[in-house]
Amino acid sequence: MRPIPILTALLTVAVLFMLVFQREMVRDFVGLGSDAEAAVEEDTPTEETTDASRISVIAMRSAAQEIDSAVVVRGETEATRSVTLMSEASGRVIAAPVAKGDAVAEGDVLCSLDPGTREVALKQAQAQLTEAEQNLNAAEKLSEGGFAAETRVLSARSAFEAAQSGVEQAEAALDDLDIRAPFSGLIEDDPAEIGALLQPGSPCATVVQLDPLKLVGYVAELDVNRVSMGAPVGARLATGDQVQGRITFIGRAADPVTRTFRVEAQVANPDLAIRHGQTAEILIQSAGRTAHLLPQSALTLNDAGDLGVRVVGEGDVARFMPVDLVRDSTDGVWVAGLPDETAVIVVGQDYVIDGVAIDPTYRESGT
Known part of the structure; x- marks a missing residue:
């Protein structure tokens, strides 16, 4: 067997092994360094990248x-006063001098009742008063002369005062027959008709006062402390009319359902053009x-x-x-x-x- 060819073959294999595998290791080492450098470059933000991220x-x-901070609420107009007049006596209506919609002044008669026997009762009370007065005068003269006891004078004076009360009661009974307007205003509904029988508590007529007029609204609990008495108020009605007035009432108790507080303002209504119950947008002036x-x-x-x-x-x-x-x-x-x-x-x-x-x-x- 020849040793030289075998050694030559082994040497050739070793050289090829070194050439192939050493080159792969160098390549891997160089690649790792490039990747690290690339990673460092990526982690270092540039100004262009930062601006793009905004x-x-x-x-x-x-x-x-x-600014003027007005409190704005939705509300409505309301009559300053409204009352339904009731009869204090019983009797038939003999005169109804007013009709629905009429303007009346304080003291005007709205319904007149039949006096019946009340005039006779007044005359009888007046006669008893005259008799009681004469008896009192006579008793006092006799007492001064010593011919009447003091108790007789006291009895005569008591009878005289009772007769005076009788006259006053009879006059009051006649006065109750005329039902009068307690203030100036308008007749809102039909008064009692002639011939109608009224009993104590029966309605005669309803009177409303529209001048001055009230604006009524409800303010939220967050805004109620910004409203003060006498503060100027402006309102725009659904008809487009505008009115001005001042706050006259601020409620102290909240509505249990809405948790709002009632506020009222008074405005002039001399021509009675504004009616009761009209919708209004109310602006209440408050601190700026x-x-x-x-x-x-x-x-x-x-x-x-x-x-x-x-x-x-x-x-x-x-x-x-x-x-x-x-x-x-x-x-x-x-x-x-x-x-x-x-x-x-x-x-x-x-x-x-x-x-x-x-x-x-x-x-x-x-x-």
Whole structure:
């Protein structure tokens, strides 16, 4: 067997092994280094990558303004006074000098009842009074002369006073036959007809007073402390008419169902053009406050359901700020609870949350 060919073959195999496997190891080592460098490059953010991660929004710079903060409530008109007059005596109606819708003055007769025997009772009481007066005079003269006891004088005086009371009662019974208006106003319904028999407690007529007139509304418990006695009030009726007055009453007890408080204002109604029960939008003047005028679309809710807006915070990040809705207008909504000067996100606020980096573009207020 020849040893030289065998050694040559083994040497050739060894050289080939080294060439093949050593080259793969070097390649793997070089590749690992390239991947590490690539990973380092990826972990190092560039300015271009950082700017691309910010969310573009449109914001509006807003400054707080002093506004008149009126309390607005829905209400209605109401007669200042309304009373249904009842009969205090029994009798038939012999005269009804007024009709439904008539204007009456204080003291005008609305219903007259048949006097019956009441006039006769008055004459009898007057005669008894005259007799009692004469007996008292005679008893006093006799007592002065020592011819009558003091008890006789006392008895005569008691009879005289009883007769006086009888006359007064008879006169009052006649006065009750004429049912009179307690104040100036209008007859609201049909008065009792002639010939109708009235008993004590039977209605004669209803009188309402419309000048001055009352405006009645119900204020929410959150706003009732902003209403004060004598505060100016303006109201717009459903007909378009406008009236002005002042607060005359603020309720102290809340409605058990709505938790609102009754307020009343008095307004002039000299021509009686305003009727009882008309719908009215009532504006009650209250102390002014500072607020921001924002587009209504800028309002949003946070995860807790709080009403607010998102503003541009320090470092151009989005921040949620709760607000109080003061009132709305044709130009937007007035809100309170923000700093005097702030930048409110008006477009894109629903796509960002607190702490998100933003790229704001500013626009002028009112555009």
